[in-house]
Amino acid sequence: MCGITGYIGYRDAYPIIINGLQRLEYRGYDSAGIVLFDGNQINLTKTKGKVSDLITKIATNSFDKGTVGIGHTRWATHGVPNDVNSHPHLSQSGNLVIVHNGIIENYDTIKKELIKRGYTFKSDTDTEVLVNLIEEIQKKYDVKLGKAVQIALNQVIGAYAIAVFDKNKPDEIVVARLGSPLAIGIGKDKKEYFVASDASPFIEYTKDAIYLEDEEMAIIRVGREVRIRKIKDDSLVDADVQELQLSLEQIEKGGFEHFMLKEIHEQPHAISDTYRGRLLREEGIIKMSGVEDNMKKLLNADRFIIVACGTSWHAGLVAEYLIEDLARIPVEVEYASEFRYRNPIITEKDVVIAISQSGETADTLAAIKLAKSKGALVFGVCNVVGSSIARETDTGAYTHAGPEIGVASTKAFTTQITVLTLMALRLARAKGTMTSSDYRYHLQELELIPKKVEELLKIDDHVKYISNIYKDATNFLYLGRGYNFPVALEGALKLKEISYIHAEGYPAAEMKHGPIALIDENMPIVVIATNKGHYEKVVSNIQEIKSRKGQIIAVVTEGDVTVKEMADHVIEIPETIEAFTPLLTTIPLQLLSYHIAVMRGCNVDQPRNLAKSVTVE
Numbered sequence: 001m002c003g004i005t006g007y008i009g010y011r012d013a014y015p016i017i018i019n020g021l022q023r024l025e026y027r028g029y030d031s032a033g034i035v036l037f038d039g040n041q042i043n044l045t046k047t048k049g050k051v052s053d054l055i056t057k058i059a060t061n062s063f064d065k066g067t068v069g070i071g072h073t074r075w076a077t078h079g080v081p082n083d084v085n086s087h088p089h090l091s092q093s094g095n096l097v098i099v100h101n102g103i104i105e106n107y108d109t110i111k112k113e114l115i116k117r118g119y120t121f122k123s124d125t126d127t128e129v130l131v132n133l134i135e136e137i138q139k140k141y142d143v144k145l146g147k148a149v150q151i152a153l154n155q156v157i158g159a160y161a162i163a164v165f166d167k168n169k170p171d172e173i174v175v176a177r178l179g180s181p182l183a184i185g186i187g188k189d190k191k192e193y194f195v196a197s198d199a200s201p202f203i204e205y206t207k208d209a210i211y212l213e214d215e216e217m218a219i220i221r222v223g224r225e226v227r228i229r230k231i232k233d234d235s236l237v238d239a240d241v242q243e244l245q246l247s248l249e250q251i252e253k254g255g256f257e258h259f260m261l262k263e264i265h266e267q268p269h270a271i272s273d274t275y276r277g278r279l280l281r282e283e284g285i286i287k288m289s290g291v292e293d294n295m296k297k298l299l300n301a302d303r304f305i306i307v308a309c310g311t312s313w314h315a316g317l318v319a320e321y322l323i324e325d326l327a328r329i330p331v332e333v334e335y336a337s338e339f340r341y342r343n344p345i346i347t348e349k350d351v352v353i354a355i356s357q358s359g360e361t362a363d364t365l366a367a368i369k370l371a372k373s374k375g376a377l378v379f380g381v382c383n384v385v386g387s388s389i390a391r392e393t394d395t396g397a398y399t400h401a402g403p404e405i406g407v408a409s410t411k412a413f414t415t416q417i418t419v420l421t422l423m424a425l426r427l428a429r430a431k432g433t434m435t436s437s438d439y440r441y442h443l444q445e446l447e448l449i450p451k452k453v454e455e456l457l458k459i460d461d462h463v464k465y466i467s468n469i470y471k472d473a474t475n476f477l478y479l480g481r482g483y484n485f486p487v488a489l490e491g492a493l494k495l496k497e498i499s500y501i502h503a504e505g506y507p508a509a510e511m512k513h514g515p516i517a518l519i520d521e522n523m524p525i526v527v528i529a530t531n532k533g534h535y536e537k538v539v540s541n542i543q544e545i546k547s548r549k550g551q552i553i554a555v556v557t558e559g560d561v562t563v564k565e566m567a568d569h570v571i572e573i574p575e576t577i578e579a580f581t582p583l584l585t586t587i588p589l590q591l592l593s594y595h596i597a598v599m600r601g602c603n604v605d606q607p608r609n610l611a612k613s614v615t616v617e
């Protein structure tokens with residue numbers, strides 16, 4: 001994680017970098033820093049805390065001058081979040097300055113070597129080691145900055161996106177990437193360049209961008225084309241300039257108090273954007289090029305293995321139910337972090353589906369590489385276009401949810417489920433596990449989901465009322481069965497992520513094997529009890545809770561009578577096919593966690609210790 005940004009050109013760099021850091025805060029926000037070159041000297045300001053704290057600090061020291069600079073917002077890996085460990089880091093001489101996103105794994109060995117050569121270190125970070133290694137190489141071999149960076153990177157093990165600036169060469173910034181994203185924005189007539197972890201910091205200045213590939217570096221100099229090289233062998237690479245599709249409006253809050261709330265409300269649109277052009281109801285077909293092009297391999301697969309982390313893993317669990325139920329293809333769902341390290345059995349007859357909002361999650365990326373090395377076809381389900389995972393996978397489908405900025409994932413989850421639903425239906429049809437009339441009925445119902453989500457969002461005040469009653473609870477239990485078991489997990493994850501209330505998601509029937517011991521009159525229990533999914537069984541589970549005096553918040557299908565009589569509160573969702581209920585039952589749980597977190601005074605969009613994009617193991 002961590003966000004890096006930089007500017008070199010003719011404008012004041014300070015507002016561009018600060019604005020950019022604010023847009024990148026979703027990547028980490030435990031400390032922030034900026035360095036600007038004012039024509040004579042490097043002025044560095046950094047602090048523990050948010051970018052707003054950095055702005056306050058700069059207001060006192062006035063270090064805001066210069067047309068070149070780099071900035072950083074941090075999610076700590078090496079060294080606790082404090083002023084000293086914050087980036088940028090200066091080299092020993094004070095000539096070089098660096099910002100870094102990632103981890104240098106062999107930093108300790110290099111550090112000991114540098115200490116022997118007389119270097120001293122102010123921080124506990126791996127990054128300060130890297131900048132001093134670059135300086136040492138510059139001195140030892142008498143080479144320019146770009147060359148020194150290249151030699152240094154060939155000595156380090158780990159992951160990085162870096163931007164380095166040399167006070168003695170103030171017309172250039174050197175950047176490099178391995179495992180962490182880095183985009184370069186190209187200004188008009190090459191009079192200015194931007195650097196950032198994603199394109200959001202420079203979207204209002206240019207639509208032309210280059211995304212560095214792994215193991216590439218670039219020397220960015222005003223007035224000249226960007227020169228990209230392979231870090232390993234110094235070979236020149238042709239720059240692939242892409243036109244950005246992102247708009248400024250998409251990355252702003254648009255009148256909502258928080259990005260999370262905006263993104264919850266964007267779901268009707270996001271879901272229809274996901275199936276637009278793919279779900280052709282009138283023709284009665286689903287068209288997904290990634291599926292069509294690989295149909296034979298998909299249908300003949302021994303099994304699908306889904307790899308993902310966090311919320312995306314929950315979408316993977318929903319997909320397991322969908323694909324097994326509708327298309328009758330065996331599915332396993334794995335945490336990418338476990339999968340990659342447990343010597344899994346993968347063959348050429350397996351299909352691996354990697355799900356990731358950001359497309360940058362390190363563990364998911366590593367799981368993909370492993371699967372590819374064993375010959376499996378890897379299908380990616382990503383939101384961020386052009387992300388590492390999107391590029392690394394053999395084929396796939398984008399979710400088209402638009403930028404998700406709130407750290408707690410919402411629209412990414414429902415659009416991932418939408419893509420996976422389309423995939424399951426298309427495979428079911430191709431495999432003949434679904435009749436044509438059933439298929440058509442499913443398409444028709446799926447097309448109605450955005451409208452139903454829109455309807456459902458009107459219950460916001462009711463959910464707010466419930467949130468107020470339970471905002472001070474210390475524990476929550478979420479129960480669901482079948483398709484809604486993963487939704488229970490996701491509901492619990494949302495609550496703990498942003499409100500810091502301990503919450504557990506459980507399959508409703510498993511409650512009696514443990515969590516039931518926790519139930520007393522202080523325990524709120526969210527039960528998903530839709531009318532088709534093992535309804536009677538869930539009703540029995542509700543009775544078991546009731547007799548132990550637990551407080552029941554039930555998510556039911558509209559018109560429900562039985563559960564209504566037993567539950568303390570009910571939230572109704574519109575009627576739909578059971579397989580599509582996760583797209584609806586998720587919505588009130590997102591709102592519940594949102595309102596509780598707001599009422600508890602938590603920072604909803606930037607919950608403590610978390611980051612949106614986890615590019616470290």
Ligand code: G6P
Pocket residue numbers: 309310311312313355356357358359360361364407408409610611612613614
């Ligand atoms: C982080 C985020 C989660 C996300 C998970 C996986 O933990 O905070 O919201 O679900 O990473 O991220 P991905 O981008 O791979 O979906």
